[in-house]
Amino acid sequence: MGAASAIVLVLITIIFPPLGVWMIAGCGADLLINICLTLLGFFPGHLHAFYLEYIYYDRREQAKTGIPNYSRAPGVYSERVQSGGYGYGTVVQPTH
Numbered sequence: 001m002g003a004a005s006a007i008v009l010v011l012i013t014i015i016f017p018p019l020g021v022w023m024i025a026g027c028g029a030d031l032l033i034n035i036c037l038t039l040l041g042f043f044p045g046h047l048h049a050f051y052l053e054y055i056y057y058d059r060r061e062q063a064k065t066g067i068p069n070y071s072r073a074p075g076v077y078s079e080r081v082q083s084g085g086y087g088y089g090t091v092v093q094p095t096h
Contacts, residue, residue, distance in 0.1 A: 009053065017049035019043075024056045024085075030078035033077075052081055059084030 013020030021034040030052060038045030055073045062069050063086040077080055 006057065013046070013049045013053065017045040018051045021052055025052060025081050029077035030081065052076060052078075056084055058083045060086065 009020055009023060010030050011022065017038050018031060018035050021031050025031060034045055034048050034052075037048050057071075059069055059082065061084070068083075070085075072082060079080055
């Protein structure tokens with residue numbers, strides 16, 4: 001995703017947080033949590049959605065520079081968000 005798509009994602013998330021979460025995490029636990037938080041109040045849904053987007057883009061940048069982060073971000077259940085969209089599905093973790 002380029003800068004334009006990131007801006008569109010942020011604008012969509014401002015309007016309706018679960019849609020932004022769905023766009024980066026897909027249909028799963030993170031989406032369900034965000035829907036519940038949005039129903040509890042608009043602000044908690046936004047916090048959760050922007051946290052997921054931050055983790056997604058941070059991990060994406062780390063993977064681009066060749067320094068992937070293999071530690072798990074707390075409160076994120078989507079493997080796609082955890083990996084920044086890279087290696088989704090069949091990633092073999094390096095052994096050190």
